[in-house]
Amino acid sequence: MKIFADLALVAPGDLRSKIVVTVEEGRIVGLEEGTPEGSDSVVGFLMPGACNGHSHAFHRGLRGRAIQGADDFWRWREAMYRFADRLDPDTYLELATLVFREMRLAGFTSVGEFHYLHHGADAKAYADRNAMGRALIEAARQAQVRLGLIDVAYLHGGLGEAGYLPLQGVQRRFGDADVDTYLDRVGELDDSAMVRIVRGAHSLRAVSLSELAVIVEAIDGAPWHLHLMEQVKEVDALIGYYGERPLRLLEDRGLLGPSTTLVHLNQVIESELACLVRTGAVTCACPTTEEDLGDGLSLAGHLLRAGARVSIGTDQHVHIDALLEASSIDAHERLRTHQRSLLRTEELWSTLWAHDTIGFGEVGWIAPGALADLVALDLSEPGIAGVDPVELVRLGTRAAITNVWVDGQETTSDIDGERRELGAQLRATIARIEGKY
Incomplete structure (x- = not known):
């Protein structure tokens, strides 16, 4: 699997442009400059989960x-x-x-x-x-x-x-x-x-x-x-x-x-x-x-x-x-x-x-050998549009998240749909535990 990112924060203080991340069997095996061609996913901003x-x-x-x-x-x-x-x-x-x-x-x-x-x-x-x-x-x-x-x-x-x-x-x-x-x-x-x-x-x-x-x-x-x-x-x-x-x-x-x-x-x-x-x-x-x-x-x-x-x-x-x-x-x-x-x-x-x-010492950066737990953000999300990407940690929220990979697997194909479904399930489950209905 290959992920192309316009910007990738591979570690604190290390922001790179036009990066292709290659993942095999749950691990990052390649990190290099490249183009979107041939990638399985194209994202705006990539960071470790x-x-x-x-x-x-x-x-x-x-x-x-x-x-x-x-x-x-x-x-x-x-x-x-x-x-x-x-x-x-x-x-x-x-x-x-x-x-x-x-x-x-x-x-x-x-x-x-x-x-x-x-x-x-x-x-x-x-x-x-x-x-x-x-x-x-x-x-x-x-x-x-x-x-x-x-x-x-x-x-x-x-x-x-x-x-x-x-x-x-x-x-x-x-x-x-x-x-x-x-x-x-x-x-x-x-x-x-x-x-x-x-x-x-x-x-x-x-x-x-x-x-x-x-x-x-x-x-x-x-x-x-x-x-x-x-x-x-x-x-x-x-x-x-x-x-x-x-x-x-x-x-x-x-x-x-x-x-x-x-x-x-x-x-x-x-x-x-x-x-x-x-x-x-x-x-x-x-x-x-x-x-x-x-x-x-x-x-x-x-x-x-x-x-x-x-x-x-x-x-x-x-x-x-x-x-x-x-x-x-x-x-x-x-x-x-x-x-x-x-x-x-x-x-x-x-x-x-x-x-x-x-206990997970192989997670938390984007480099060959690290486990592929990754999160992508949309830089056009209104809350962060126009923000210096380095400063997303001060101004971003979960609303900007578009993709999440854990152990090299993308966890959802429709993040907005999963959010709506999850909200309804949480509301019903909490009310039932409290004995409301």
Whole structure:
């Protein structure tokens, strides 16, 4: 298969003209200047498919439905728990398939699904302890995306003044008996060409430092993920119990490194920037979710400028749009500093392609040997018509996407038709899960 692109962004900061990309058996085998003649597809702008580094698929059911009365993060969480309690492996498969399809149509060719909804509504394990995780794996297969199943430990119900609290209510569906049970359960899941099993912990509210250390040791250098420092209340609780700020706690115990992805970090302070640069830990920013939940401005732009690595995620799916999420990093930095254009464009582009953080180290650039996960944009789409193509990361949206290839296969022949069909299916599925009809 050959794809001709008038313009191809083959890597951050490397925009080329009149490029022919040759694909065989799911991999790019050729990249050269050429003409459209003999190509299977002709596109205006080609880029690597994006990585959604942090997703909770079932949260998509809350979009526009957890507003009134959920006046802070903790009230919103109550609405999230109620929706989670309505799901079983069958409904989870149905909803997650639609959500992963929405991601693909929005430019994401791989997703890191931060999975903690493990067990049945009675808090008992299904006959297959990983029934919910396998539903997500099947959903990704049907949706034609790569999946990093980030199956995380969730062992406690929170952190109070006296220490860790027991799981309560719906939280009991999330929990394993202990670290060994968690590791044993996740060990029953296998990698494949399109799936990576990634481990981690929900948060330091749900897993203690000593338990996290056991998990990180068992991972032995593989990628792992953790929610951290999203809310002020969370940081205060950790300082009150452990006596130190969270990043200091993790670094002092040797838990941070390039294989670590810390999600959010909205409450990072200036003196902690060096820790992130020094350890190589990745920050996964989810700015549109962080806006919606009142977490505060994303500090991802500040971290990028300091030399730390940043990826993007859509988290609770207020929006699912790869380019919008990256541009929001820039917007938050402008609002924080009251200045414009402090971030280099190539820094923003780099946040889209952190596929290695979910186990796919051969995706995220256009070059011979890379896996052929690609996205094309129409430069005549009104929202970006006349824009300097290098700046599409600041101004583009999913509306401009015309083609998506995953593993060398074009995933749809009618992207507008699939969008219309998907919208109707999402509306019906979410209403049915909520019990509306």
